[in-house]
Amino acid sequence: MKFLIVLALIGAASAAINPLSEAQAGLVQAAWGKVKTSEVDILAAVFAAYPDIQAKFPAFxxxxxAAVRGSAAFALHATRIVSFISEVVALAGNQAALPAVKTLVNELGQNHKNRGITEAQFNEFRTALTSYVSANAPWGDNVAAAWNQALDNVYFIIFSNLNGNPVA
Ligand code: HEM
Structure with missing residues (x-):
């Protein structure tokens, strides 16, 4: 019985990650490429839309x-967060890199669980990030679908960690 439950869980876990095709990854990479050097603008847009996210950052x-967004500390945090996304986006569409993506995102999920970040706050972050990218990069139904699939995968791993179950 236990064995069957374990099998069902493994099935559910792998079913929940739906890797991007190379073509879909190309769309996400092209869109992200247009915004990935706008680190400060991106973090400022997230904080402006959701002040509860800003409130979780001890430095801010x-x-x-308006006062902190010009500081070196803000640029540093923004660069770290945006660089993480760039790292994951660069690995999209490459099946061989899936274990590396799981390791990176498991780690992010775990250290944000330790910071007390909730699923609701991650969803707010997603809404603000998607709104920024869709307004500042070439966008259409095909890009949106690929972007959402990528974020569904990443969020599946993050939420699994928030719930105490890193993805194998
Ligand atoms: C996919 C979404 C997210 C990504 C990629 C991400 C990425 C990161 C990275 C790479 C760091 C380490 C860099 C640093 O400490 O400056 C970090 C730290 C942090 N993140 Fe996130 N984050 C995300 C979502 C969130 C959300 C939704 C919140 C809050 C509601 C949050 C709160 C924090 C806090 C409080 C820190 C620590 C800052 C400090 O120690 O001063 N993150 N994040």
Whole structure:
């Protein structure tokens, strides 16, 4: 019985990751390529849309966004976060890189679980990020579908970690 449950869980886990084709990865990479050097703008857009996210950052809690967005600390955090996304986007569409993506995103999920970040806050981040990219990069139904599939995969891994189950 236990064996069957384990098998069902493995099935559910692998079914929930739906890797991008090379063509879909190309669409996501092209869109991301248009915004990935706008690190400060991206983080500022996220904080402006969702002040509860800003409040989770010890360096920025309670501060005026307009004042901190020009600081070196803001640029540093923004660059770290955006670089992480760039790293994962660069690996999309490459089946051989799937274990590396799982390792990176499991780690992100785990350290954000330790910071007390919730699924709801991750969803807010996703909404703000998607809104920024769709407004600043070539966008259409095919790009949106590939982008959402990529984020569904990443979020499946993050949420599994928030729930205490890293993805194998
Ligand atoms: C897919 C979404 C996200 C990615 C890729 C991401 C990425 C990162 C990275 C790479 C770091 C380490 C860099 C650093 O400490 O400056 C970090 C730190 C952090 N993240 Fe995230 N993050 C995401 C979502 C969120 C959300 C939704 C929140 C809050 C609601 C959040 C809160 C934090 C906090 C509080 C830190 C630590 C900052 C510090 O120690 O001063 N992150 N994030």
């Amino acid at each position: 809690v309670g501060q005026d966004l």
